[in-house]
Amino acid sequence: MDPARASIDLATKIANAVSTVSAQPWEILTERNPDGGRTFEAADIARLQQIRSEYATLSMRGNVFCFREAFDYPGFSINEYCRDLHPNPVGESINLKIQAWSESHGIWIPGISEHCHDIAAFLHPEAGEDRFIAVAKCLSVDWYLNDSIGREWAPTMSPAGQANAMALREHIVEISRAMKVAPDAPLIDKACVEMLLEMQALSGHPTWFSRFLEMWIGHVQRSCGNINAENLGQVPDVFTYLQNSPHQSGLYYTLAHFEFSRDEYLDWSTLTEYCLASDVRNLCWLCALIGGLSNDLISFEKEFVTHQSQSNFVVVLMLNYPALTLGEVVEAIMMILRDLMEHFVTLSGALKNRCAGRHGTPAFRATGIFVQAVEWGIMTTWVWQTRSQRYQHARSIFRETQQG
Numbered sequence: 247m248d249p250a251r252a253s254i255d256l257a258t259k260i261a262n263a264v265s266t267v268s269a270q271p272w273e274i275l276t277e278r279n280p281d282g283g284r285t286f287e288a289a290d291i292a293r294l295q296q297i298r299s300e301y302a303t304l305s306m307r308g309n310v311f312c313f314r315e316a317f318d319y320p321g322f323s324i325n326e327y328c329r330d331l332h333p334n335p336v337g338e339s340i341n342l343k344i345q346a347w348s349e350s351h352g353i354w355i356p357g358i359s360e361h362c363h364d365i366a367a368f369l370h371p372e373a374g375e376d377r378f379i380a381v382a383k384c385l386s387v388d389w390y391l392n393d394s395i396g397r398e399w400a401p402t403m404s405p406a407g408q409a410n411a412m413a414l415r416e417h418i419v420e421i422s423r424a425m426k427v428a429p430d431a432p433l434i435d436k437a438c439v440e441m442l443l444e445m446q447a448l449s450g451h452p453t454w455f456s457r458f459l460e461m462w463i464g465h466v467q468r469s470c471g472n473i474n475a476e477n478l479g480q481v482p483d484v485f486t487y488l489q490n491s492p493h494q495s496g497l498y499y500t501l502a503h504f505e506f507s508r509d510e511y512l513d514w515s516t517l518t519e520y521c522l523a524s525d526v527r528n529l530c531w532l533c534a535l536i537g538g539l540s541n542d543l544i545s546f547e548k549e550f551v552t553h554q555s556q557s558n559f560v561v562v563l564m565l566n567y568p569a570l571t572l573g574e575v576v577e578a579i580m581m582i583l584r585d586l587m588e589h590f591v592t593l594s595g596a597l598k599n600r601c602a603g604r605h606g607t608p609a610f611r612a613t614g615i616f617v618q619a620v621e622w623g624i625m626t627t628w629v630w631q632t633r634s635q636r637y638q639h640a641r642s643i644f645r646e647t648q649q650g
Contacts, residue, residue, distance in 0.1 A: 249574050256567060256578035261585065263484040268531050270489075282486040286475050290565055294476075294556070297564050300572040301551055305641040311576055313544060313646045316583040317628055322591060328625040336375055337367025344382045351437035353390035361636040362389045368626040369500070370619075373507035380448055381503050383441040384462075388496060390434065391418065391470055397494070398548070398555045400472040408472050415470035422463050451511040454502070461499035468493045474556040475565065487562045492534030494557070495541060501530050504619035505612075512616055516609035525597055526613065532590040533620050536583060537627050543579055544631050544647060547639040576643075587624075594621055 304310050317324035334340075341363050348354035348363075366382040373381065393399065395411035403411060418438060421427055425442055427435045442459070449455045468490055475481045482490070492498045505511045517523040542549075542559040549555040556562075563575045570578075594617055601614035631637060638649040 249571065249577075252570055252574045253577035253581065256563065256570060256574065257581035257585075260484060260563075260578060260582045263488055264535065264582070264586075267485055267488045268528065281480070281482075283475075283480045283482040286479050286481050289568070290475065290481060293565055293568055294561075297561065297572055298551070301547075301643070304573060304643045308641050308643070309645040309648060310573070310643045311580070311645070313632060313644045314628075316540060316543060316580040317587050319584045319588050322588070324587075324628050327591070328629050331368065331622060331625040331629055332371060333364070333367035334371045334373060334378060336378060337364065340375065340378055340382060341367070343379065344386055347383065348386045348390070348437075350433075351440075352433040353386060353437055355390065355393050358393050358636075359386075359389060361634055362393075365626065365630050365634075368630045369623055370503070370507040371622060374509075377448060377507045377509065380441065380444045381507055383437070384445065384499075384503070387434075387438050387441055388465070390437075391415075391466065395470045397469055397471070397473050397557045398553045400470070401474050401477065401554045401556070403472070408477075412471045415466060418466050418470075419463050422459065422466070445506065448509075449506060450509045451505070454505060454511055458499060458502040458506070461493075461502055464493045465496045465499055469496065474554075475562075476556060481565045482562055484562065484566060487559060488535070491538040491542075491559070492531075495534070495538035497534035497537045500537075500623065501533065501620070504616055504623065508615050508619065510612040510615045512612060513609035516607075517613065522597070522600065522613065525593060526616070529590070529593050529597060529617065529620055532586055532593065533623055536586050536590060536624060539579060539586075540583055540627050541631065543576065543583070544637050544644065547642060547647070548637060551639075590624060 314324060317327075344363055344366075345354060345359070348359065353359075363382065363386060366378065366385055370378055370381055395414055400408055400411045414434075418434075421431075421435050421439055422442060425439060425446075427439045442462075445458065446455045449458075512526065514523055517526055539559055546558055546560045549558050550561055556565075559579060560572070560575055563578070564570070564572065567575070597617045598614060601610045601617065604610035632646040637647045639647055640649045642648045
């Protein structure tokens, strides 16, 4: 089959899966842990080796793909869209405080952590200092878990190391629910509970924290430990991966942070009354998909090539569609991301226009502020990911992440 045709056909299949997932009730979308897929087979081991071989061929050519093309579409430039995004002016000084706090709690990993923590300043450019610090502490705990027992690192651990990672994952879930630790508890326990208590104390909404906590716990459960298809004995289907992706990437709890950081909370009863609830939920879903899938694309080299993690959309598609090449799969994901971006920009613009006429009403003001925050989140997906050293790779197949 012609490579372009193959990519288009796969993009159509992904688009159908996206539509099927997004049609589910929000409660199912954010809470259920689907388990659809098939048994991991011997042929999949050969397929994984084939992916590495195809990647080696592409990387020898270098700069095969332009990551920007996953965002740009006719009449829209991601660079122009992000032109006015600037990090929070207190970000640099707070980053130093967060580094000191992280070091004192044993969750700063030299050589890794310094390439992560500035993301908070882009995600929350107008947050006040107290809320900025609380959000940054949450991200610091998450980065530590991600870079010590996360899905990317666990596959290369010894069996004992993997067992310890799973035990720590369940322990973090347990103490997150309990919200308390013993005086002699490990530093990571204290960091996690301190962060959660701080967010609870600062929250200005009666139900926000409980929603955030469930999103946080769902993320930890889905993102830590060896969740490779080979280890679990099951290859997730596209539907299952798409539904899990926002939890796995942390985008759902990040969306909750957008309300918290400005102390402006969505009034779902008013949104429902004015027939806006569905559109706001769709905006959240689009943001979560764009953020998660674009990260899978740009971190494919770091996750799969370097660390052998199979929990990546590129790998999942390659295992589900063995007739396709790596290049065809990457092109298909970029097509899908362009389509999602166009839907996102159109929907966010419409929502802002509807809220602008009623900005004096608290519920509409809060919604307008939230939509702007979600837009900053999408901008960060492009700006931060392409400038961060975290995703730079020698002989990268993406122009924007070419090391050096």
